[in-house]
Amino acid sequence: MTVDLKSVSMHGKFNHSRVRVLWRDGLLRAFGVVGLLLELKTAEPVRVKKSINRWIVSTDLGPLILKGKCMTCGGPRWWRLMRMPEDELWETP
Numbered sequence: 001m002t003v004d005l006k007s008v009s010m011h012g013k014f015n016h017s018r019v020r021v022l023w024r025d026g027l028l029r030a031f032g033v034v035g036l037l038l039e040l041k042t043a044e045p046v047r048v049k050k051s052i053n054r055w056i057v058s059t060d061l062g063p064l065i066l067k068g069k070c071m072t073c074g075g076p077r078w079w080r081l082m083r084m085p086e087d088e089l090w091e092t093p
Contacts, residue, residue: 003045004086007071012064014038018074020081022090033077
């Protein structure tokens with residue numbers, strides 16, 4: 001199973017203002033317009049109760065909080081990343 005969070009901010013041990021997060025088989029990868037930013041072994045992202053656009057991810061380094069961001073903002077480079085199929089993005093080095 002793959003979880004694809006197309007546009008989120010990441011807070012915790014690692015802080016990024018806008019990333020696309022893919023989670024598959026215990027591995028979380030965060031991508032920015034420059035490419036792969038982060039790869040961690042984690043638990044599956046869990047949606048925060050009573051929240052539509054927040055997730056918590058448990059890691060060995062502490063929790064990461066992911067907050068949904070506008071998917072249409074960010075310019076042409078971000079739009080290219082957003083439109084990329086998740087399987088193609090996952091294979092990106």
